[in-house]
Amino acid sequence: MSRHFPDFFTTRGPIPVTVKPLKFGNRTYYQTTLALDEESHSTPHLKPYMDNDDEMLDCADMEENYEIVLTKSGKFSTSFHVPSSLLPFIIGAKGSKLKTLQRNTNTTIKIPRMNEKGEVTIIGDTERKVASARTQISLIVTQRKDRLRPTHFISIPLTSDLIKTNLLKFQDEVLKNPPRGVTDKHFQNPVKMHLTVVVLKILDEEELILAKKTLQNCYDEVIANILPKSTKHIVTVKGLEIMNDDPSNVNVLYGKITSENDNLMDQLNKMSDAIVTYFCKAGLAKREYEKVKFHMTVMNSSFLEDRKATFDATDILREYGDYYFGTSELERIDLCIRGTTKTDSGEIKYYDIALNITL
Incomplete structure (x- = not known):
């Protein structure tokens, strides 16, 4: 019973x-x-x-x-x-x-x-x-x-060539006169650009099977009704923000996500909330935040060996606060495996994918 x-x-x-x-x-x-x-x-x-690529979400249900x-x-x-x-x-x-x-x-x-x-x-x-x-x-x-580090995450890749090109241009401009603490290692690699929805801790094959089933069920039962395949889902990445209140001591700098479609951001929020809820109930995620804040990570101290090191983003925000990265069509949702961004020859690539669902 x-x-x-x-x-x-x-x-x-x-x-x-x-x-x-x-x-x-x-x-x-x-x-x-x-x-x-x-x-x-x-x-x-x-x-x-906060930037949630490395933190679990906490879920009471x-x-x-x-x-x-x-x-x-x-x-x-x-x-x-x-x-x-x-x-x-x-x-x-x-x-x-x-x-x-x-x-x-x-x-x-x-x-x-x-x-x-x-x-x-x-x-x-x-x-x-x-x-x-x-x-x-x-x-x-x-x-x-x-106590364990996340192993997987749900994301939406940003595949726009324009965004990749402008990210490299932004990096070159900043590194011409780098502020305190800024190095080339802070910048996200263009091939890895994505919007993180939720991070997961999956410890064995049984939990991976459960994660795939959970994402598919969430899509079939909720997401398919929110984001119909008959419509293109296009977002704009423009402007920069930080995760904390002090621009002189920053860990994460990210690009803001908007859309000319007034309904799309609301739809994305509903989609992300559904995904988080489904994975919480499956015991694979935790909720610490009221809602997911969609963002494109541009610079992150977690890319360094000293993950807690900060940098001064004051001048970056003043000079590039309205920087235009471009637009991108959101084409799929991925269940990604963390730490899988290098080929056998050592070249940087996008994450290995355990499951992807076309939007």
Whole structure:
């Protein structure tokens, strides 16, 4: 039977709930949600948007829906995939963490052996106990993933030759009299130009399959209705902005994205929000920002060995604040693999793509 469980279903006392009937075809399902107090209804404070090529997004609705089944033995059970590299953090030294989890939730938790394919299975006397154990394991997995660097990202490539040409011209102009901290290594390579939607942490083949399925489902169910294939989606890259308030100490300088089509930017915002939501619910992304800020990264300190180094963009913004890079048609959405921008011979190229969907 399918149930909706809150992320932190661990309290022992009574929990007020609201049951909502949901109709699908001729059948009615019941979704159970927590009846929270007024203070809990307030929107959590979200961080101002930063360049998100290297940061995860934080999502409160992760693991929102899953199935708990009643077995023939009268027990309740749920099964789910956990990357094998994270299983040791559930098991703990000599199985200590796993034993504690089982004792605290009064469940039996079966973990695949090392190098053995399979799912984590939780068995308990009640749905509540099973849900509690699953939530605690999900928290362990999330906390460990938070320490890892992103492996993939969803992006829209900018393929315009004009933008590539003007980016190189901009670089040449700035480097004629470079401000403090600016080197040629700060500039994005023209062949890698793209708009980042969300970054992901994918740890094995199972999660990659899930990511592909998630993007395809999002396109079929939402994006196809927002951005019809019968229309060209053209954006303009003009003007420069920074991610922080102090132009003398900058990590990221980016080109602003606009469109002559008044509806397109709104459509892109709806598309990006849908993608982030889908990947959050799949457990592959986290939401820290209210919305994605579409931008074309022009300069970034993360391209350097010292990723935290800043540069002075004061003069750049004053002289090139309205710089025109060009227009580009948005032709596809890519699921890109980070760190794959060099050929075998060492030449720079666009990222390897695990999946692309034509817009």
